[in-house]
Amino acid sequence: PHAHFAGRKSGRELAGYYAGADVFIFPSKTDTFGLVIIEALACGTPVAAFPVTGPIDILTPESGAMDMDLNTAIQRALKLNPADCIARGGQYSWSASANQFLSGLASQERWLDCHMSRRILAKAIFARV
Known part of the structure; x- marks a missing residue:
């Protein structure tokens, strides 16, 4: 009340x-x-x-x-x-939010680099077989 x-x-x-x-x-x-x-x-x-x-x-x-x-x-x-x-x-804060977002992008970029490297390596191996 x-x-x-x-x-x-x-x-x-x-x-x-x-x-x-x-x-x-x-x-x-x-x-x-x-x-x-x-x-x-x-x-x-x-x-x-x-x-x-x-x-x-x-x-x-x-x-x-x-x-x-x-x-x-x-x-x-x-x-x-x-x-x-x-x-x-x-x-x-906006700064903390931006840093968290950019960290996520960096993690994703590392994953893509690793994933793409494996794909390229797999193609190279299978091309020789």
Whole structure:
């Protein structure tokens, strides 16, 4: 009964809402990414969530609390340090995302080089038989 629904927010105003909260409650059991979790963390707000795909992939014990009982998760999240939340949120920066993507390309390139070398070697062997 004491909830306040502020409506659609974006930019600095949205960041202000995140930063002004004591805890961000992520009540979904089916959302598999949870970008709002990362946004809350980046603003220093600890997260309370169910222990399901999405939150499990993002949260650490220092940045969020997960429990099948959201009230329990909320109570634990309220004790977390905002600086730890900011640090965790920072691991999802554009720079970190680009580095992860480029690392994946490099791994794929090594696999292709190895795979192509084997194909060329196999062709050379069979050409002589």
